[in-house]
Amino acid sequence: MKEDDFEKLVRRLEVDATISPRAFRTKVALISVAAYLVLFGLMAALATYLYLCWTFFQGHAWALVKLGAIGLAVAIPLYIVVLRVLFMRFKPPTGRAITRAEAPRLFETLDKLRAKLKGPKIDHVLIDRDFNAAIVQHPRFGLAGGHTNYLILGLPFLLGMAPNEMLAVIAHEYGHLCGNHSKFSAFIYRQRHTLGALHAQVTETSEPEWSDRILARLLGWYAPIHNAYTFVLSRQNEYEADRAAIEVAGPAAHAGGLVRSQLLGRWVGERYWSRIYEEAERAMRPAFMPYASMRTAFKACHDEWCTSERLAEEWERKAGLVDTHPSLRERVDAADIAPQLPSVPSVTGADAFLGANATAALIAEFDQDWWKEERPSWEERCKYVTRSKARLMELNAVPLTSVPLMDLQEFAYLTWEFDGAKAAKPILEHLMRQPGGPFPRASYAYGRILLDEGARRGLDYLEEAARKDRTLAEACVRSGCEYLMEKEGQDAAQEWFERFAATATA
Structure with a gap:
């Protein structure tokens, strides 16, 4: 049922x-x-x-x-x-x-x-x-x-x-x-x-x-x-x-x-x-x-x-x-x-x-x-946090334009985890402008950040991420549907999901 x-x-x-x-x-x-x-x-x-x-x-x-x-x-x-x-x-x-x-x-x-x-x-x-x-x-x-x-x-x-x-x-x-x-x-x-x-x-x-x-x-x-x-x-x-x-x-x-x-x-x-x-x-x-x-x-x-x-x-x-x-x-x-607010019990x-x-x-x-x-x-x-923060300090010590391409995604994710989405956003934008893409995981992360900011265009990045890497499809559809359910309701989420299923993983 x-x-x-x-x-x-x-x-x-x-x-x-x-x-x-x-x-x-x-x-x-x-x-x-x-x-x-x-x-x-x-x-x-x-x-x-x-x-x-x-x-x-x-x-x-x-x-x-x-x-x-x-x-x-x-x-x-x-x-x-x-x-x-x-x-x-x-x-x-x-x-x-x-x-x-x-x-x-x-x-x-x-x-x-x-x-x-x-x-x-x-x-x-x-x-x-x-x-x-x-x-x-x-x-x-x-x-x-x-x-x-x-x-x-x-x-x-x-x-x-x-x-x-x-x-x-x-x-x-x-x-x-x-x-x-x-x-x-x-x-x-x-x-x-x-x-x-x-x-x-x-x-x-x-x-x-x-x-x-x-x-x-x-x-x-x-x-x-x-x-x-x-x-x-x-x-x-x-x-x-x-x-x-x-x-x-x-x-x-x-x-x-x-x-x-x-x-x-x-x-x-x-x-x-x-x-x-x-x-x-x-x-x-x-x-x-x-x-x-x-x-x-x-x-x-x-x-x-x-x-x-x-x-x-x-x-x-x-x-x-x-x-x-x-x-x-x-x-x-x-x-x-x-109803009354409860006090601190002595016993x-x-x-x-x-x-x-x-x-x-x-x-x-x-x-x-x-x-x-x-x-x-x-x-x-x-141990992971200790290693990651030490690595983040290394990457932060280098100008963004000098960070090797293979390290940019790690830099973005570590920044997002420890310094927040606002700090990670410009790193992801810089990464996605680089030749040698696509960068589906960066697209997924960037789409998540945009949705958290209330920007509907983050859905486009989720769709792109799923097209380029099907292992991301489940996470992308979950993030997109949660956003639409909260902002626009169940009908909008269902409509997007059907379009996503037809195109994003085609």
Whole structure:
């Protein structure tokens, strides 16, 4: 299903869900049960066929053998497909498991939530590296049933949130499993994620078996329809989970947590990690490890990420079709409370729910694992930057007109990387005037710079680069379409792409 068709279907279903919620939920139930009916109906039909062959042709051995062989030739492969759908195994969520002995306060809180909200047991609590929190019902036997409940809490999230906000978040996630959602909604919530994981696992197989190809085709038709119906219901379920958070922690803590997680989470993704990795350009080892630095950085940079301007931006941001969560504005408005900028918490969620000892141990463990993974690329980056800057100094010491032709492109790219596009632009212009071309990579870089400056003629240079070097085609079309999508809209991007595909790579 194309993206436009999916969006139109979702918009229509949102209207249906608003006008007649009960009828819509009935449709979702029918769509969800349809997969089971088809699977079990197929198995029953094949079994019936084999039984009828046996019953009506017992006295005709040759006919029985012939029809039975045909039946088995069809039945066995199809039974394999059905069983793979029903019992396909999935990888469990990853993270560092934490026990009741390590974090008794967290598990006491989960016990109280279970008693208050009448929900199921949380089987495992995992701490991971993300600025997020989630509940996962991991299917043990695919669509056949059985699941394990995981609560996943990101260590950065715990280090950034206030205790009452963290309680609201945990209650929200737990609310996806309990009575506030109803057993029907919990089933849909679980099936949506199971089918999504099943579809991803089958389509991402590098060398698919024949059964995977059959599954991929079937799921390619069914999954988008199921996804559209359950997408709308999932957004409604987020409001139900929000009500669980309000019931447990109160509207102020819930709204405050939503605002803080949106503002701080965006800053962590955009600025915190990039600043950590920028240190690789100056030293062979970071001065401060990332997880050990988080608590201090979140406080020290509070005035950077927690501003009225950023809140206004997030307040106007609309939820897209890749996010089952409603927008910040919709969720805070539903809590019937005015949004406020969060203050610096004196105690964090990590302090309150994990305790000082467990928090310190996790920080040390996460930093150690992070450095073990990042050290090779970090050190390589540091060496590369040192060499490149030394080389750039050599090239800058020579007049541009005296730089050898074979070094000009290297000069332009190093200047672009370390001194910016404005400094690299005249070097590229000088290079493209030289005899001995074409210089497709220079054309690509120059086109990128022009587009970044808002000059549409940069598209001409991208087309030229792709014509001269087809290995650049993918990068050229991506840059051109991104520019046109932002400046002129999807129709203009599509029109240019079609012309590009017809001429630039001809």
